[in-house]
Amino acid sequence: MTISILWFRRDLRLADHPALLAAVESSDEVLPVFVRDPALLARGGVRVERLDASLAALSADTGGALVIRTGEPAEVIAELAESVDAAQVHVSRESTPYGRRRDDWVRERLARGGRELVETGSPYAVGPGRVLNKSGEPYRVFTPFARAWHDHGWPEPGGRPDDIAWAADPDPDAGASNNADPGSPDADRAVHGAAKGGDGSAGRGGEAGEQAALARWRAFLRDDLSSYGDQRDRPDLDTTSRLSVHLKYGEIHPRTILAELADHPAAESESARRFVTELAWREFYADVLWHWPRSAWRDLRDALAGMDYDEGPETATLVEAWQQGLTGYPFVDAGMRQLRAEGWMHNRVRMVTASFLVKDLHVWWPSGARYFLEQLRDGDLASNNHGWQWVAGTGTDASPYFRVFNPVTQGVKFDPDGDYVRRWIPELAHLAGAAAHEPWRSADGYDYGYPERIVDHAEERRETLRRYERARGDG
Numbered sequence: 001m002t003i004s005i006l007w008f009r010r011d012l013r014l015a016d017h018p019a020l021l022a023a024v025e026s027s028d029e030v031l032p033v034f035v036r037d038p039a040l041l042a043r044g045g046v047r048v049e050r051l052d053a054s055l056a057a058l059s060a061d062t063g064g065a066l067v068i069r070t071g072e073p074a075e076v077i078a079e080l081a082e083s084v085d086a087a088q089v090h091v092s093r094e095s096t097p098y099g100r101r102r103d104d105w106v107r108e109r110l111a112r113g114g115r116e117l118v119e120t121g122s123p124y125a126v127g128p129g130r131v132l133n134k135s136g137e138p139y140r141v142f143t144p145f146a147r148a149w150h151d152h153g154w155p156e157p158g159g160r161p162d163d164i165a166w167a168a169d170p171d172p173d174a175g176a177s178n179n180a181d182p183g184s185p186d187a188d189r190a191v192h193g194a195a196k197g198g199d200g201s202a203g204r205g206g207e208a209g210e211q212a213a214l215a216r217w218r219a220f221l222r223d224d225l226s227s228y229g230d231q232r233d234r235p236d237l238d239t240t241s242r243l244s245v246h247l248k249y250g251e252i253h254p255r256t257i258l259a260e261l262a263d264h265p266a267a268e269s270e271s272a273r274r275f276v277t278e279l280a281w282r283e284f285y286a287d288v289l290w291h292w293p294r295s296a297w298r299d300l301r302d303a304l305a306g307m308d309y310d311e312g313p314e315t316a317t318l319v320e321a322w323q324q325g326l327t328g329y330p331f332v333d334a335g336m337r338q339l340r341a342e343g344w345m346h347n348r349v350r351m352v353t354a355s356f357l358v359k360d361l362h363v364w365w366p367s368g369a370r371y372f373l374e375q376l377r378d379g380d381l382a383s384n385n386h387g388w389q390w391v392a393g394t395g396t397d398a399s400p401y402f403r404v405f406n407p408v409t410q411g412v413k414f415d416p417d418g419d420y421v422r423r424w425i426p427e428l429a430h431l432a433g434a435a436a437h438e439p440w441r442s443a444d445g446y447d448y449g450y451p452e453r454i455v456d457h458a459e460e461r462r463e464t465l466r467r468y469e470r471a472r473g474d475g
């Protein structure tokens with residue numbers, strides 16, 4: 001009887017799972033394992049809650065076979081491999097700087113015992129690092145990357161193995177306190193509880209696990225894909241797929257999405273093309289992080305290395321107002337309140353709130369990126385930190401630094417009836433239509449305690465441009 005280990009990480013599903021298929025083929029039984037790594041748990045409040053929900057679902061899907069341990073991964077995995085005498089530990093290939101370092105340690109530690117870490121597949125349609133230009137160089141600009149990514153293509157989804165023979169936990173007592181019991185009320189809350197929207201209603205796409213991810217994807221395909229091209233920028237309509245959190249935990253593989261989309265009657269529509277482009281952004285940012293791991297927390301392009309940013313107690317007070325959704329700019333505040341309540345924010349609003357921190361409050365982007373990662377349930381180092389750099393003008397095909405989002409006109413354009421603002425800011429619920437975006441224009445605009453603007457956007461825009469010119473040596 002041979003046993004291999006499948007070590008789950010950002011791939012918490014059983015279907016279309018290349019590493020699982022490789023594990024099943026390589027041995028008689030598979031021990032499914034998840035390691036709660038203190039180095040990662042320490043960083044993410046809402047993400048840990050969402051992770052637990054996903055693990056509870058996966059545990060149920062494996063009939064309770066999932067072994068969950070807490071500890072340093074190299075030690076935990078090596079000990080488990082020794083106790084079941086697994087020659088191979090199967091994983092999906094990781095592409096974040098920490099994930100790669102950690103896997104190197106695990107590989108070395110396993111090799112000492114004559115065991116092997118086997119990497120098959122990744123959380124992406126095309127593994128980061130594989131799409132190169134004709135000279136064998138990585139891409140730094142999205143559009144040519146997306147073209148080459150598409151031309152590269154990806155294999156068909158791998159299906160779900162029938163009747164996987166799961167191996168028994170070699171030391172059930174060691175994991176008892178860590179394992180989510182799939183039948184317990186706590187686990188049920190974990191699976192479904194993270195679903196709630198800020199107002200207590202069932203949030204779209206909030207449920208965890210593989211079945212929830214598939215259901216969300218298919219509901220989007222049925223109900224919202226056709227309007228995606230026109231409506232994806234409208235936070236008030238809220239009709240984007242909400243798949244980011246499912247993709248974050250690998251509850252669905254992007255290949256599954258791309259294959260089902262390709263078979264759909266609307267596959268050639270503008271909406272479908274637009275949706276594939278958004279998935280390509282996710283792949284692009286993972287690829288950039290693979291090639292330039294330092295870009296996680298440093299400017300990818302150093303053209304703005306000389307930029308002046310603000311810090312100190314006065315700035316801290318402004319940042320606090322931004323975090324709490326109390327800047328006095330309704331579109332920004334609605335987004336920041338949605339983030340705190342739902343652990344999710346619409347893409348358009350992510351851009352505008354990020355721009356406000358960098359260009360109205362003059363704060364260096366990593367501080368905002370860190371806050372987003374703490375708050376987002378879909379918090380993903382590559383998409384988040386490169387999304388911030390795009391806004392800040394320091395990243396790949398960044399929007400030029402001198403392009404400053406106007407938080408009021410953005411709101412009026414993308415939330416034309418003010419519904420999004422009123423949904424998140426009860427102090428403005430009395431203002432009808434687009435008036436909710438400009439309470440300073442209504443005599444009763446501040447009657448219910450909404451704060452005055454903490455900065456003057458026009459003045460801060462000018463200040464940003466002055467700093468930009470100085471940093472470029474033009475000032």
Ligand code: FAD
Pocket residue numbers: 232240241242243244245247248278279280281282283285345346347348350351354372376378379380381383384385387388391
């Ligand atoms: P849809 O519009 O339905 O898009 C489908 C999928 O495409 C998304 O689930 C996502 O996987 C991918 N996608 C869409 N837009 C982008 C994009 N601009 N960059 C990369 N992938 C994209 N996305 C995250 O998954 N995690 C993050 O931590 C994150 N932080 C961001 C921070 C900032 C400042 C910005 C500007 C964007 C960030 N994004 C992040 C990208 C984007 O905002 C979210 O992926 C999107 O809002 C998720 O909602 P959805 O699933 O309904 O998107």
